[in-house]
Amino acid sequence: MTKTALVVDDEVDLCRLMQITLTKMGIKSDVAYTLSQARDYWQEREYDFCLTDLKLPDGSGLELVKEISGSTNTPIAVITAHGSMDLAIEALKLGAFDFVNKPLELPRLRQLVENALKVTHQGDDPEAAPECTPEQKLLDSRLIGDSAVMLPLKNTILKLARSQAPVFLSGASGTGKEVVARLIHDLSPRRDGSFVPVNCGAIPSELMESEFFGHKKGSFTGAVADKQGLFQQANGGTLFLDEVADLPLAMQVKLLRAIQEKTVRAIGDTKEIPVDIRILSATHKDLSQLVQAGTFRQDLYYRINVIELKLPTLNARRDDIPVLATHFLALIAEEWQLETPPSLTTAACERLQHHDFAGNVRELRNLLERAVTLAETPNIDVNHLGLPALTPADTEPQAMSSATQGTAPTAETPAARTHPASADTLLPNSPSGQMAPIDSSAAHDEKGQLIQAPTSASNLHPYRTHTQHYPSVIKGAAANHPKTAQGDSAENIKTANQAAQAPNETKNINNLGLPAQGLEHYLQAQEKQLIITALKQTGWNKTQAAELLGTTFRSLRYRMKKLEIDEDQLE
Numbered sequence: 223m224t225k226t227a228l229v230v231d232d233e234v235d236l237c238r239l240m241q242i243t244l245t246k247m248g249i250k251s252d253v254a255y256t257l258s259q260a261r262d263y264w265q266e267r268e269y270d271f272c273l274t275d276l277k278l279p280d281g282s283g284l285e286l287v288k289e290i291s292g293s294t295n296t297p298i299a300v301i302t303a304h305g306s307m308d309l310a311i312e313a314l315k316l317g318a319f320d321f322v323n324k325p326l327e328l329p330r331l332r333q334l335v336e337n338a339l340k341v342t343h344q345g346d347d348p349e350a351a352p353e354c355t356p357e358q359k360l361l362d363s364r365l366i367g368d369s370a371v372m373l374p375l376k377n378t379i380l381k382l383a384r385s386q387a388p389v390f391l392s393g394a395s396g397t398g399k400e401v402v403a404r405l406i407h408d409l410s411p412r413r414d415g416s417f418v419p420v421n422c423g424a425i426p427s428e429l430m431e432s433e434f435f436g437h438k439k440g441s442f443t444g445a446v447a448d449k450q451g452l453f454q455q456a457n458g459g460t461l462f463l464d465e466v467a468d469l470p471l472a473m474q475v476k477l478l479r480a481i482q483e484k485t486v487r488a489i490g491d492t493k494e495i496p497v498d499i500r501i502l503s504a505t506h507k508d509l510s511q512l513v514q515a516g517t518f519r520q521d522l523y524y525r526i527n528v529i530e531l532k533l534p535t536l537n538a539r540r541d542d543i544p545v546l547a548t549h550f551l552a553l554i555a556e557e558w559q560l561e562t563p564p565s566l567t568t569a570a571c572e573r574l575q576h577h578d579f580a581g582n583v584r585e586l587r588n589l590l591e592r593a594v595t596l597a598e599t600p601n602i603d604v605n606h607l608g609l610p611a612l613t614p615a616d617t618e619p620q621a622m623s624s625a626t627q628g629t630a631p632t633a634e635t636p637a638a639r640t641h642p643a644s645a646d647t648l649l650p651n652s653p654s655g656q657m658a659p660i661d662s663s664a665a666h667d668e669k670g671q672l673i674q675a676p677t678s679a680s681n682l683h684p685y686r687t688h689t690q691h692y693p694s695v696i697k698g699a700a701a702n703h704p705k706t707a708q709g710d711s712a713e714n715i716k717t718a719n720q721a722a723q724a725p726n727e728t729k730n731i732n733n734l735g736l737p738a739q740g741l742e743h744y745l746q747a748q749e750k751q752l753i754i755t756a757l758k759q760t761g762w763n764k765t766q767a768a769e770l771l772g773t774t775f776r777s778l779r780y781r782m783k784k785l786e787i788d789e790d791q792l793e
């Protein structure tokens with residue numbers, strides 16, 4: 223069916239130019255020269271998208287943005303006078319899909335229109351129930367959790383995916399910021415382009431400019447060939463600036479310019495190259511505080527933080543722990559090629575729901591990996607979790623709410639609501655922890671039965687996040703960080719497998735289920751393995767590994783010395 227557009231601008235020549243461009247793209251369009259005319263057209267007819275100037279004779283195009291995006295899913299883009307970035311940002315905040323600057327550059331206009339049409343293609347099947355759309359299915363299979371805080375978050379993600387606005391993902395470490403960033407990209411009209419994640423804290427400052435913008439051969443010592451920067455790699459797709467707070471100030475200025483101008487210039491090059499990217503960014507730090515402290519530029523903050531999406535801590539959504547655990551156990555079974563998928567006993571599941579997850583979802587996953595490693599059978603019980611026994615006081619609603627760091631409902635936590643278990647049932651080796659076969663698709667059995675990991679691999683994550691491929695960073699930083707290149711998902715999986723299978727020390731349990739060579743030896747082997755896993759995940763960056771392990775850099779360095787962990791010997 224022919225696509226249709228409404229063009230709103232009072233400049234007759236410009237309208238003609240836009241109409242000709244649209245016609246060449248096979249799109250029929252109506253032109254309105256005033257706000258009221260635009261409203262009339264909008265009432266009378268249906269359009270696939272709208273393109274409006276902001277300055278109209280009888281009002282502001284922002285009003286139209288508010289009206290259209292508030293009542294429909296139809297994308298509306300705005301045309302802004304060159305340099306009026308503030309208005310463009312306001313339009314994006316109000317729900318505009320994208321903006322284009324005057325004087326109009328036709329390639330940019332065509333690109334915008336193509337993206338708008340891709341948005342309108344999404345959810346084209348009017349028969350499909352909202353929960354059955356491919357977008358919703360993808361979202362549900364990758365962002366696990368349907369607690370009260372997750373449902374509105376998922377709706378917002380679907381909306382944000384349709385827009386081109388920069389999104390800033392905030393939230394504590396391990397809450398899933400990278401998972402969400404990937405989802406926004408994969409659900410967006412840019413999904414056919416690349417998703418380029420970059421850990422801003424991992425690039426040595428002297429390599430930063432070359433990493434982001436590229437360089438020409440011979441532009442500095444060591445530039446033996448032309449190199450494409452991350453901006454160009456992300457062209458047509460999404461650039462995800464992870465740990466954006468760690469950008470040095472000098473780089474912040476250059477980044478701001480590239481984001482505003484939508485052009486980059488490689489080191490040693492004379493010409494600017496246009497790039498079409500969407501910027502997503504994230505940090506677990508309080509960026510507004512860093513702005514106040516003067517270590518993060520206000521203008522860049524304003525530019526990347528057009529829309530902020532705050533991810534809840536795991537403590538604030540304890541209802542999701544069973545379903546997350548099921549998901550991770552299925553992943554572990556798949557990745558480690560375990561014959562029988564592991565499953566949690568009721569007691570173990572309840573113990574998890576009472577744990578204070580300072581490391582959020584990542585901690586849950588790591589904890590389960592350790593538990594599967596420790597358990598001799600596929601049944602994961604409380605004693606495999608390595609968590610201290612709960613006291614009756616721990617299970618009281620007040621104690622639970624104090625563990626939520628103020629983010630969960632304080633009067634009555636979700637955990638307390640769903641699992642009004644007595645302290646007895648939460649103690650290790652509770653008699654309630656018996657195996658019982660249940661429907662493998664059930665995330666949590668309300669009768670308090672076993673949590674069983676599904677055997678189907680249909681909704682498994684195709685990747686393990688946190689330490690992602692950063693191809694450009696890796697190549698550039700290789701000289702300084704030779705191990706970074708190995709920090710990819712395959713390596714993570716291998717490391718996890720090693721943790722599960724390889725070290726004889728960790729498996730060295732006698733028939734009585736006790737460490738054959740004594741507790742001390744056994745625990746040291748465990749400690750060593752976990753530290754190596756963390757170091758490998760961070761490309762042997764000790765600061766980041768310490769953070770992953772919830773310890774300090776000094777303590778990690780001390781332990782590495784004590785346990786004789788040496789990068790060179792291990793590789």
Ligand SMILES: Nc1ncnc2c1ncn2[C@@H]1O[C@H](COP(=O)(O)OP(=O)(O)OP(=O)(O)O)[C@@H](O)[C@H]1O
Binds near residue numbers: 584686
């Ligand atoms: N809702 C979720 N569903 C499934 N897996 C999740 C979810 N949230 C987080 N994870 C998993 O938890 C781990 C940490 O997630 P992620 O790296 O996205 O967190 P983050 O907030 O970006 O952390 P950091 O700030 O430390 O970079 C990953 O293994 C990820 O796959």
